[in-house]
Amino acid sequence: MLLLGDEAAASLGLNTQAGKRLLLTLASLLAAGAVAVSGIIAFVGLVVPHVTRMLVGPDHRRLLPLAALMGALLMVLSDIAARMLLAPTELPIGIITSALGCPFFLYLLHRQGRRGL
Numbered sequence: 001m002l003l004l005g006d007e008a009a010a011s012l013g014l015n016t017q018a019g020k021r022l023l024l025t026l027a028s029l030l031a032a033g034a035v036a037v038s039g040i041i042a043f044v045g046l047v048v049p050h051v052t053r054m055l056v057g058p059d060h061r062r063l064l065p066l067a068a069l070m071g072a073l074l075m076v077l078s079d080i081a082a083r084m085l086l087a088p089t090e091l092p093i094g095i096i097t098s099a100l101g102c103p104f105f106l107y108l109l110h111r112q113g114r115r116g117l
Contacts, residue, residue, distance in 0.1 A: 050104070
């Protein structure tokens with residue numbers, strides 16, 4: 001119903017604000033489940049497409065290959081940082097990716113909050 005627009009969904013009896021909050025909560029729980037199953041490195045698969053879309057726009061012909069390249073670049077740079085920060089010991093790479101991904105997701109949530117969700 002929300003795909004019809006806020007006014008149409010409300011006229012069909014849906015509380016649009018509650019519906020949006022429910023969908024946002026569900027999406028957050030699904031993302032948290034993906035990270036819990038695959039590890040903190042999953043931030044790469046969640047963060048990189050958003051960053052790439054912000055840089056190149058929504059055109060999937062450019063977005064998909066660039067997101068793949070940026071994901072690989074992020075992993076290589078995170079691995080280098082994990083190996084160099086506390087040399088001779090090595091940090092888990094998930095610490096580096098989560099240190100980058102968590103603030104970005106907080107930024108996205110803050111930005112969505114200003115839009116009125």
